Amino acid sequence: MSRVRFNPWWVAPFLVVLALWSTISYRQQVPTRAEWTAAADHVRARLKAGDGVAWAPYWAGEARLSLHGLPFFQLPDVTRADLARYDRVWLLSAFGVDGEDVLDPSGAATHAVVSSETFGAVTVSELRVGGERVVGDVYAQLESAEISLVTKGKSRACDFWDGRGWHCRLRGSPAKTRACLGASTASKLAKHRRFNRRGRPRTKTSQMAGGDPRCGLDRWLNVSRDVRVIGDVPRRCVWFHPHGGKTLRMAWTDAPRGAVVEVGHGFADKVISDHSRATTRTQPATMRLYRGDALLGTRTVDPVKGWRSWRVDDKGTGALRIEVESQSTVDAHLCIDPTVRAER
């Protein structure tokens, strides 16, 4: 009996069929905009205080169109999710990702998928968040923080609020600055066109006319609610740009007591690695954390890429105070995310 011999040339068409199958397979996984919307509406109908909403994978950007009005947060990496700000998280996911991917394999965080529903190619997972809980959040309550700049023992209040953060220096009066901030986009654009990109006036006239489109506020040296690319992904954090040779201080008198204070921190990638200079110009910064007058800990923030977490046991009473110092102001693009955490 003659044996049928395999003809190796069939491998070539087989590879094309395989690629075709891969193409059909990924195309089937692509959610429509209507499916994302249906999933978001499902969440919207069940939303309550303490809920958070995220989508995954992070690159499935079309999901964002349907999240308006929801308390969403950025979740670039589902396997390293910090969900401590929420009691319950709704994860809208596609492309083979679902709520199970958020669960810590070690079980340390003790999250649990409570329910799961599909809307076409989108899965909505309801997660009950376990582990510790954020009880004090500087990012959310920045308005109640007191900021000051300390030079050789003399403290100066940074007490002008621009709607996003605190400023130490004003060029005009607070009332004029506030009025300027409320001016229309068109008027600011007109001022901008009289200025060059460095914020210097093109002409003396525009300078004299007080034509600064940024209303005389320093775009770098402030303490503001922000979002920066740190460790390749956007991080919501408090912009805390050190002033060379000075101490930037944040005192939060309303800070609740918890078991631990966690300060997420990092320098913006743009000044650390995402540039074409030979080396970074950013200098190390020193962070000190106090509860009342008691020093809880000191941390040196090295100019290296990435988002890091500094955890200190929360001991003592009084205001929570964070101080940051650096030898240089140049490229000191520090952003921090201090939270007070307790057991759930």
Added chain:
Amino acid sequence: MAMATLNRLRWSDHGVGLTLAAVYLTLLAATSADVGVPRDESFYFYGAERAAGWYAGLLDGDVRSFSRAEIDRGFKYNHEHPVFMKSLFGLSHRLFVDVLGWVDDHALAYRLPTMVMASLALWLAFLIGVIVHGRLAGLFAALALAFMPRVFFHAHLACFDAPVTFMWLVIAYTYFRAMRSRRWAVGAGIALGLGFATKLNIFFLPFTLLGVSLFDVWQFKRRTGAWRAPDGERGPLTYHSWIAASMIFLGAFVFWAHWPWLYYDLVPRLREYVAFHARHVHYPVDYLGFLYFKPPFPVHFPFVFTLLTVPVGILVTGLIGLGVVMRRGWIDWGDVSPGAPDRRVIDVFLLANVAVPILVIALPFTPIFGGTKHWMPAMPFLAVMAGVGVVRLGQGLFTGSTGRALQLRTTVLGLLMMLPGAWATMEYGAHGPAYYNGVAGGPPGAAALGMPRNFWGYSTVAVLPAVNEQVEKRGHVFWHKATKWATDAYQRDGLLRKDVRYTGDWTAEFSDWAVYHDQREKLPEELDVWRAYGTELPVDGYFIDGLQIMALYRRPAPPKAPLIPAGGR
């Protein structure tokens, strides 16, 4: 002495090749409005107008055109690139829009020279395929080149990448013919001059061809024992000497003559031109999840990119063709008898033209911004390999068939192998840089691998319908990577409402609407929009397979004076 084992071209071959080119040109022209204007193209539109203005002066018989002032007026702008293509873009626009009035799409009028060249590249790929492996190979070479989505994308733009791909092919083809023809040596010299006049990438081609020439001469010596042919005959040394002389003298003259900018201060201006490219800044490169800002760049960059961005059917048949050519070259290598086939030189020629554009980019210090377009000159040769591969695959699979039956079966097989590429070209071609093949898992798989999907503002066109519909009258839009000239071009062609205003670069905070081109190194600029508008969510956008290519943001509320918190002032 002829290339004994190669096929001769018939007039009908030119007919088939040119028909394929005409169909492709029609397709390119029909899809022009779907392809946006990248930053560079908008600069070239402007440069093209300046150059065309200078030529218009010549037509008026104005001798002042050759004055330094007039030449500077025509050619100073964007003089880091020669003006062959910009001149063609500008003249095409003047001819088809202003003079003949045949075209009412201004961008298309600028783009036509590129489209014609990209189409003629199909014709040349077909001819080379026919010569080296027969008509079926030629047919599939042309189809393979037509069905590469990224090549299709670049084939639209009034930029230099598709033209330089064509010019590389023209130079290679004329050289290939000149290897045994004195007449063609003249063509090779002119072609090289025009190649340099197109883009500097051509710099690497003469060295590639020099290697092929040395190999040809050496092979002759191996076979005959002499460097030169006997008296009364011409050998490779003679032909290659003519080619070299033509390329050096004629090529240099054509390059100089085409560029009036060099008519004054030749040496300093030439030095400036070379220095600009020799010390070109390194733009960020997003590759496998890592952003490279400076060298050394990964050596595997062009190989992995090629593996993930050429449709699998073309890739597989191309690799088979590559194997066929390499194997044939290896077998021929051992045969040094005087009657041995001299096609091994052609095999070396084909292999060198596939490999060199890719290898140049693989060098760790070569600037690699721009991705696949920088080694696009290799693609027509990869397509020829695919043509060879289809024929060999047919022979391997249909062992019982011969003659017409084999040809028919191979044709059907080849079409089936090319079909996914054809679909991908239609589906993704207008946004070519977002295309990834089945090996990557398509654009979503590529996103998971950390590969880029957008490039320098080309895809703006996809959000124009949303802008037209949603932006209020005289609304201020921040256009991110799209230049003012690009938005002007859209407005001129009726793709964008004329009242919509351009706020300028770095002006997110002074706008009410923002367009964002998704490009990883530009992420901080998307965050500038979030910060300025107080929202992280776009209201619309353009998405491919669920991935953001473009986002459209709207300021949720007009600016208002901030409230004063307790303790503040």
